[in-house]
Amino acid sequence: MGQQPSTPKITAQDRAIFQLKQQRDKLKQYQTKLTSVIERQNQLAKQAITKKDPERAKFFLRSKRQQETTISRTYEQLDNLEKLIGTIEFKSIEKDVIYGLQQGNEVLKKLNSEMSMDKIDKVLDDLEDERVKVDEVSDMLGMGSLTNGDEQEVDEELERLELEVNGKKTANEPTKVNLPDVPVDVPDSLELPEVPVSVKLPEVPTGIPAEDPSQRKEEHEPIAA
């Protein structure tokens, strides 16, 4: 028996939902039945009319009407049942969610209680103490950490290595110059000022003005030293 997988349990809720669903199925079947009855009555009414029996036809139609109202009432009940089923299912899911939240909360609480401030302080203090001890021992053994000079040497070596690996290239590479982009769209027609068609130039003087020789001479005359 131990080999067999455990079968899922049927809870009281399951039973309740099951019963509601069975009621719902019955209602649905009842509706199907009523629909077929209505169809038959419709046919019977038609037959009665062809047989010229309006009273009978009326009777069938009346009873058909009755069934139709019953159907619409069953729809209301069906709706109620579906709602109830839905509510129960949703509530049971809510219950599960709350249970899950509770569990999560407890775990979180447990974890938090294991991480009290004092404890963490103590652990960190202990850690620091141990580290100091390690330093002491290595100092005593002359294996202290690197001195400033050592650090400098390391830096220099790093620089050298960087030069070796990619330094030369980077040194020779011209720095990029930012040039403005070439304008992409050139206006089709440059707007240039119109060429004036008729230019009014001052008239060329016809008569030569009389020169003032005295003035001209003065210009060319060397300045007396």
Added chain:
Amino acid sequence: MSTAFEFPKIHSFIPFYTKQPNATVLNNQLDSWCEILLGYCQHYKITSMSPITGKILHSQLEEDEIKDIPSLFENKSIKRVANDEFKTLIFKHLISNQNKAELKNPKSPENGVIVFWRSLAEWAQVLYSFVQKTGQLGSVLTVYELTKSTDSGLTDDIRNLEYDLLVKVLKVLVKQGKAQILMSEDGHEIGGVKIV
């Protein structure tokens, strides 16, 4: 069902309809019959037949479609029909030699045989994946809801599934620990199931 089942050539072979005297030939003949029968049942979604008359007892198709299903044991074009005795022999072969069918009630064969063109394990898989895909794992489902209801989004695979077959399929799921059966109020029939 828009397309008709295509019977193989042997279905138009006259001696095919009479029991062959030679044991080896008979065995081959019965094997062929069973093969045709399984294909035929799968095509028309027939899940149970009468082993005596060869009548279709249940198909998942709609009723007006069932009317159009051609007869398996009769070939009108060659005017041949298998007699009832031979039909019973074919079903016996299907049940005992091929394990592809099962009497619904061993004491009364007239109740019909369930034809397993899909094995029970495969049926269980089909049903389980339907419930899984529709997000209904863990909720209680009624038998009506699983096979008959028009508004629960049933796939063609399981719509109108025969009750006797469904019970067998559910029992497979119960054995796998995936389902629990709920009896209906009168306590005789399985009313619902919870699949997890």
